[in-house]
Amino acid sequence: RRRITGGDGTKLRPEERNRKVVSPQRSRWRNQLRCQRFKGAVLSDEEVYNEAAMEAFPVYNKSHMICLEMPSRAGDVIVSSYSEIAENEYIDPRTAQVAIVDHVKQICTKVRPANDEELPSLYIEEYRNALDAEIQRYVSESYPKGISAVNCVKGKDTEGPGSDFEFVVIITAMRLSPQNFCNGSWRSVWNIDFQDESQVLDIKGKLQVGAHYFEEGNVELDAKKDFQDSTIFQSADDCAIAIANIIRHHETEYLAALEVAYSKLPDNTFKDLRRKLPVTRTLFPWQNTLQFSLTREVEKELGLGK
Amino acid sequence: MEAALGLLRRMPPKQSETALSALLSLIPQHSSDLLSQVDLPLQVLRDIESGKDFILCEYNRDADSYRSPWSNKYLPPLEDALYPSSELRKLEVEANDIFAIYRDQYYEGGISSVYMWEDDNEGFVACFLIKKDGSKSGHGRRGCLEEGAWDAIHVIQVGPEEEGMAHYCLTSTIMLSLATDDESSGKFGLSGSIRRQMKMDLAVAEGHLCNMGRMIEELEGKLRNSLDQVYFGKTREMVCTLRPPAEIVQMRLPDT
Numbered sequence: 001r002r003r004i005t006g007g008d009g010t011k012l013r014p015e016e017r018n019r020k021v022v023s024p025q026r027s028r029w030r031n032q033l034r035c036q037r038f039k040g041a042v043l044s045d046e047e048v049y050n051e052a053a054m055e056a057f058p059v060y061n062k063s064h065m066i067c068l069e070m071p072s073r074a075g076d077v078i079v080s081s082y083s084e085i086a087e088n089e090y091i092d093p094r095t096a097q098v099a100i101v102d103h104v105k106q107i108c109t110k111v112r113p114a115n116d117e118e119l120p121s122l123y124i125e126e127y128r129n130a131l132d133a134e135i136q137r138y139v140s141e142s143y144p145k146g147i148s149a150v151n152c153v154k155g156k157d158t159e160g161p162g163s164d165f166e167f168v169v170i171i172t173a174m175r176l177s178p179q180n181f182c183n184g185s186w187r188s189v190w191n192i193d194f195q196d197e198s199q200v201l202d203i204k205g206k207l208q209v210g211a212h213y214f215e216e217g218n219v220e221l222d223a224k225k226d227f228q229d230s231t232i233f234q235s236a237d238d239c240a241i242a243i244a245n246i247i248r249h250h251e252t253e254y255l256a257a258l259e260v261a262y263s264k265l266p267d268n269t270f271k272d273l274r275r276k277l278p279v280t281r282t283l284f285p286w287q288n289t290l291q292f293s294l295t296r297e298v299e300k301e302l303g304l305g306k
Numbered sequence: 307m308e309a310a311l312g313l314l315r316r317m318p319p320k321q322s323e324t325a326l327s328a329l330l331s332l333i334p335q336h337s338s339d340l341l342s343q344v345d346l347p348l349q350v351l352r353d354i355e356s357g358k359d360f361i362l363c364e365y366n367r368d369a370d371s372y373r374s375p376w377s378n379k380y381l382p383p384l385e386d387a388l389y390p391s392s393e394l395r396k397l398e399v400e401a402n403d404i405f406a407i408y409r410d411q412y413y414e415g416g417i418s419s420v421y422m423w424e425d426d427n428e429g430f431v432a433c434f435l436i437k438k439d440g441s442k443s444g445h446g447r448r449g450c451l452e453e454g455a456w457d458a459i460h461v462i463q464v465g466p467e468e469e470g471m472a473h474y475c476l477t478s479t480i481m482l483s484l485a486t487d488d489e490s491s492g493k494f495g496l497s498g499s500i501r502r503q504m505k506m507d508l509a510v511a512e513g514h515l516c517n518m519g520r521m522i523e524e525l526e527g528k529l530r531n532s533l534d535q536v537y538f539g540k541t542r543e544m545v546c547t548l549r550p551p552a553e554i555v556q557m558r559l560p561d562t
Contacts, residue, residue, distance in 0.1 A: 184545065
């Protein structure tokens with residue numbers, strides 16, 4: 001999906017508008033909108049495009065947490081602010097590799113082994129690895145095309161108990177079907193704050209689901225929710241299982257809540273915009289509108305009505 | 307233009323205004339085309355003289371002024387402005403009154419405006435507009451929406467009367483956005499736009515307003531249902547594709 005983010009939202013200048021009333025031929029134009037490949041570009045200046053793309057793509061890629069295949073079947077690396085080592089380098093903690101990435105082409109050009117400073121300590125890795133495995137298991141069960149990663153974002157050099165550290169669990173699933181005019185993405189970001197003093201894990205989650213359908217129309221779902229939970233600080237394996245269970249529980253509940261929101265649409269939510277039929281349960285009596293006007297006049301006179 | 311329009315029809319509906327501004331700066335030579343072909347959420351102005359709001363669009367605009375359907379005056383005032391003929395104005399007045407009642411029946415609030423003008427083929431064109439704020443702070447009766455906007459633009463070309471019949475061509479555009487915010491489902495937002503056309507040859511016996519009104523009611527209903535069932539339904543399907551509900555997942559376990 002190539003999106004051009006240019007322009008600064010400047011308002012239209014008066015001289016850009018026509019003076020005469022626009023004729024209804026515009027409706028003819030509208031009907032010529034069909035799904036076709038772009039035959040010409042909006043922007044013919046390569047340099048300006050490249051400059052804009054260099055700025056826009058990294059932002060898009062990171063916020064959408066795109067997954068790029070690493071060479072030699074090492075798996076996928078998730079491009080995110082949590083895994084960013086440098087502007088074009090993203091760490092995959094599972095394989096201890098750093099992927100070098102071309103943002104605009106959206107590919108991983110090569111990988112290199114992560115060096116010691118980029119990797120967590122053995123103590124941290126024990127916790128990270130256990131959690132990673134549990135999350136992978138959960139994701140393979142619940143998401144047909146899900147990808148996950150666990151990154152240590154704070155305290156990665158901690159050698160043993162006595163300090164706090166923080167992980168970020170990312171779960172991402174994307175379905176791109178532009179030929180069917182439909183795209184969608186699911187993104188979960190779970191912050192796990194291991195608090196040594198209170199011996200508690202403070203868990204904060206952010207889920208974001210998007211779907212876009214644009215065949216002879218253009219409709220988008222944008223749903224998000226924040227979560228909060230906690231569990232006790234235990235061994236690496238026990239923490240992993242507890243955290244994965246909490247995540248599974250909240251995400252499953254959230255999916256069910258989304259279903260409920262959808263089912264309420266036709267007869268409740270949508271009604272606040274436009275009813276299916278008037279309260280009379282019949283179509284509007286266009287031929288009897290004189291009668292209607294009369295009724296309104298009477299209503300007004302008697303101070304009735306809304 | 308093709309590339310620009312192709313981009314616009316894929317942009318997230320809530321960003322269409324930003325996208326349009328961006329395109330206008332990139333291809334200013336096409337600005338009048340772009341402006342006339344892209345629909346943006348409707349804006350409203352108050353006609354202080356008649357104490358009512360009216361909707362702004364290209365069909366009641368001349369230079370930077372807009373004509374109120376209630377007072378038939380341009381705001382801000384404009385010299386040598388364009389007006390419909392007095393006969394058409396009579397029809398326009400009636401249309402505004404009737405459409406207000408129709409709007410009330412279906413929308414339980416909101417604002418409507420109708421504008422008419424003669425076209426080159428001895429017929430005329432009418433534009434029926436509705437703007438509804440269905441949020442709980444607006445006219446949302448049930449208070450379920452944090453945000454709720456519905457904009458409807460119906461442009462109907464009426465051909466000259468021939469042997470008691472006339473040809474009607476209606477192009478309807480609906481733009482909407484809704485958002486709920488609650489305990490269990492968090493922030494849930496749907497937005498989009500859809501446009502369809504309908505052509506009919508009808509007897510003029512009951513009058514143009516009757517014919518136009520029925521067509522608009524029918525197409526509006528179809529678009530509402532389509533948005534609800536087909537379009538929003540597709541997004542619902544996508545969510546279930548990304549993460550199938552638990553029952554379905556359990557059925558899969560034997561394979562793995």
